[in-house]
Amino acid sequence: MALEFFPGLPTMARSNWRVRCPLLKGVCMKIGILCFTPLGRKLFVSDLLLKKTARLLGHQAVVLRSDRFQFLFDKNQPRFFYKEKKLSRYDAIIVRPGMTTDIDLKISVIKQLQLAGHTVINTYLPIARAKNKLRTLQILNHEKIPVPRTVVISSMDHLDYAVSLIGQFPIIMKAPYGLQGAGVVIFETKRSFVSATDFLSSIVKNNVVIMQEYVREAKGKDIRIFVVGNAVVAAMERKAKKGEFRANFHLGGSIQVADLREEERKFAIQATRALGLDYAGVDILRTNDGAKVLEVNSCPGLEGISQATGINVAEHIIKYAVKKALLHK
Structure with a gap:
């Protein structure tokens, strides 16, 4: 399954890389992957993996670029266009909000999709919370989920x-x-x-x-926990490369499967739920005072977690989207 995306996937993990049957046999849905990559730039590996996984699970799937949408507001009901044509109906739209500037403006397309009645994963307000680190801290602190000082x-x-x-x-x-x-x-x-x-x-x-x-005792390491729905589906330990303090995979950090503690699993699920996200990548530090949530990511990459664990996290997201869409029908 999509091994060309993951040349570093260990042999053992490759042998376990299988896509199972759809959640319900005979269910074929039209799924959109909404990305915010600027026009002219390549799509992220994670966006392509979601599309390919959905198709292998028997669904129709396309990547939708946020810059290709147009809205019309007049005396009638608002109308929604994609590439200057009326937007067709999607059973589910999975959002990949990989933007860092003009966030309030850019995520307005997500709100419009919700207002138009589409089933959206993750939705507008939870993404707005997660993209703002200060707002995230406020919510986690209010819910008594521990964070670094x-x-x-x-x-x-x-x-x-x-x-x-x-x-x-x-x-x-x-x-x-x-x-x-x-x-x-x-x-x-x-x-x-x-x-x-x-x-x-x-x-x-x-x-x-x-x-x-x-946090010195973390020694340049953190735990990325992937939550879908109310369940932990995968987790990896990330370690910063020499001379770097950030453990991000895309900054050259090393990765391996994480042996999760129950406290870490609990905090990851609580943090995802507190922000209202359907799926998230929750970063946790191991400190002398116990686990602390560092960040809750509404657009977590799938490449590193898949390489480290051999688990097709995209499959979990697609199946969750199908379940949510069926509930909304």
Whole structure:
């Protein structure tokens, strides 16, 4: 199944890579994969894998590019077009929101699909929550799901106080929006932090900044847990490459199957549910105080998790989409 997408998949994992029959025999659905890749750029491997998996499961599947949609609002009901033609009916649309700028504007297409009556996985509001790291922290904290010690500021006047609240260096600094490790930097010492004051001023001037403790005992590792519905379907341990502190697979981090603890499984499901997501990649750190949720990703990549575990996560997403669509019929 789609092994050309995963040249690094271990031999043992390859032998277990099988696509089973559709959820219900005879059920053939029309499924759209909504991606936000700019026109002229290649689609992500994950988008193509979802399409191929859906087809192998007996469904019709196409990739829909967000830039190809048009809306018409007038005295009649709003109308929806794709490539200048009336949008055909889809049983389910799986959203892959891989954007980091103009998020509120770009995800309006998701809301319009929902208003038009399409079954959407993940929906507008949960994606808006997950794409905003500050909003995610607020929700997780409210639900008493543990997170690393974090301070949020919107003025340079409070930078020193924020550092004192964190307690010690290194300190991780994040922009509220980011993907695959982008917008995340580390300051190893106070000296490096002070030397970057001008740079930080330009960031803080236009945005809030999230400052977070660096968890030494994690040793550059985190756990990516893939949740679909209310179930954990796969998990991998990621380790940052030498000289890097971010463990992201797309930044060269190494990956292997994770042996999950019950606490980690519980927090991953709770975090996904708290944000209202149908599926998510939940990043967890192992600390001396137990598991802490680092991030909840509404557009998790499928390539790394599939290579590490040999599990076709795309199949789980497609089957979940089919179940949700059947319930909405």
